[in-house]
Each structure stands twice: as structure tokens, then as C-alpha cells.
Amino acid sequence: MTAAANELKPVLVFDSGIGGLTVLREARVLMPERGFIYIADDAGFPYGSWEEAALKERIVDLFAKLLVQYDPEVCIIACNTAFTLAGAALRAAFPQMTFVGTVPAIKPAAERTRSGLVSVLATPGTVKRAYTRDLIQSFATQCHVRLVGSQDLARLAEAYIRGDVVSDEAVMTEIEQCFVEMDGRKTDIVVLACTHYPFMANIFRRLAPWPVDWLDPAEAIARRARSLVPQVADAVHPDNFDFAVFTSGAPDFPTRRLMQGFGLKA
Ligand code: DGL
Numbered sequence: 001m002t003a004a005a006n007e008l009k010p011v012l013v014f015d016s017g018i019g020g021l022t023v024l025r026e027a028r029v030l031m032p033e034r035g036f037i038y039i040a041d042d043a044g045f046p047y048g049s050w051e052e053a054a055l056k057e058r059i060v061d062l063f064a065k066l067l068v069q070y071d072p073e074v075c076i077i078a079c080n081t082a083f084t085l086a087g088a089a090l091r092a093a094f095p096q097m098t099f100v101g102t103v104p105a106i107k108p109a110a111e112r113t114r115s116g117l118v119s120v121l122a123t124p125g126t127v128k129r130a131y132t133r134d135l136i137q138s139f140a141t142q143c144h145v146r147l148v149g150s151q152d153l154a155r156l157a158e159a160y161i162r163g164d165v166v167s168d169e170a171v172m173t174e175i176e177q178c179f180v181e182m183d184g185r186k187t188d189i190v191v192l193a194c195t196h197y198p199f200m201a202n203i204f205r206r207l208a209p210w211p212v213d214w215l216d217p218a219e220a221i222a223r224r225a226r227s228l229v230p231q232v233a234d235a236v237h238p239d240n241f242d243f244a245v246f247t248s249g250a251p252d253f254p255t256r257r258l259m260q261g262f263g264l265k266a
Helices: 021-030 052-070 080-093 106-112 124-128 130-139 153-161 168-178 197-207 218-228 253-261
Strands: 011-015 036-040 074-077 117-122 144-149 189-192 213-215 243-246
Touching: 011 021, 011 052, 021 036, 021 197, 021 218, 052 074, 052 080, 074 080, 074 218, 080 124, 080 130, 106 117, 106 130, 106 189, 106 213, 117 124, 117 168, 124 130, 124 144, 144 168, 153 168, 153 197, 168 197, 189 197, 197 213
Parallel strands: 011 036, 011 074, 036 243, 117 144, 117 189, 189 213
Antiparallel strands: none
């Protein structure tokens, strides 16, 4: 499926799985006139434990095909693990395309924290990226930043959002390292540095040993995309357009139902 010649070009939203839907729902509010294409590289999921060179190559190769096939106005890489690794390579390989990235919200967290203790909850890939270390060096040297790499949380979020039961113990094991007490101060901000995690924010809030601000960058990413996508007077959303593509070619029934819930054909 592609946009008809007289229609505005669509916005392409990309993630390894369903996490990018947390960004898509904000992007749609701000760009109601645009069609949306959601790409889930579920054949490569989870991205968090991939070897870096192989994953970068996979993502760039995938976009070579996606850009030809869908000719989008802009691509939102709604995945920290993908963008912190391959963002620069994508921009270099496809200079004519606008890529809106997702990176750990370390700068806003450092600006807002009162205790000076900030945690970054992310995939193991994002935690070990040079990009993430550079963000801390550039914006948060005055803070104590705890990087928490979760092996399992993206998978748990996928299961949870599809309707499976996820135990509190399993979630707690993944998030408990985020809570730091030091010299009478406590962590007051946890950056959700994987787009899958906001789906579980209610569980995180309930299990947290004390209240913290769970920072979800989805709205900021959507605002950035809006600022780069031209506004066209009188344009209306193309009828019945939005759809999701899974690189496995075979999303299961709960996944297709989820996509329909987000107004995407799958
Ligand atoms: N949603 C992705 C992110 O923002 C990663 C999930 C995964 O594939 O491990 O980092």
C-alpha cells in the first residue's frame, strides 16, 4: 500500500516491536492530517541483545527497502535501541530523508531532578551505547545517573499489552535497581528509555518503593516530528489508510487485534 499521488506523504513510525505505538499515539494527535505506517521489525525482536554491527547493518538494509516501498514524508525511529546505534548511519545513508530519533531523555531528567539521583531504564543495548554515555557527559555530570539495563522488560511489555498475565515479581526484578538511596537522598526520576516501557507505567507506579517521575519522551518526539512535517492548509487524513507491517510477515491474532485497537490495519 502507498499513498495516492494526490495525497500527502505518510509518516513512517519504526520500532523492533509494539513499543513505537506509544509514540504513534502522540504523533497522531499532532499530525491528524497525515496517514501513518507502523513498521515493527518483529523478526529481529528483541533489539536489546543484538551485536552492534549486525544490528546496524540490518536496520540500514531494512530502510533501503522501506523508503522505496512507502516513500514517507518523515521517519520516526521510535526505538532508543535502534536510534542510538543506527541514527547517524541512517542519516548518512539516506540524506534526502528526515529521521526523527528517540534517545534516552537524560537532558530533561537532569534539568528536572531535585534530588540529583536519576535512573535510566533501558535495554542492555541502549545502556552500553557510546551515545548514552555521551548524553550523560554532555548534560548530566552534576547528577548521579544509574543506568539499568533490563534483559526482559521489553518482552514482558509485549506480553502484557497483548493481554498475558505478567507477575509483579518479574517486573520488580527488572526495575528495582532504579531505586537508589544515597546520603539521605532518593532517586526522583526514572527515564523510560525504551518505548515499550510506558505501556507498563501503571505497574511501575504501583510497585515503586517510593513515588518517582517516570519520564516518557513520546510527546516530545511527536512535537519534534510535527515541527519537521509541513502543515498543508485544508489537508485531511486519507480515508482508511493507516496500517502496520511486521517483518516476520506473521503477526499473531492478539497482535493484529492490538493494531486494530490503534486504528491500524495489520
Ligand atoms: N522499543 C525499543 C527501545 O525503545 C527496544 C525493544 C527491544 O527490541 O529490545 O529501545
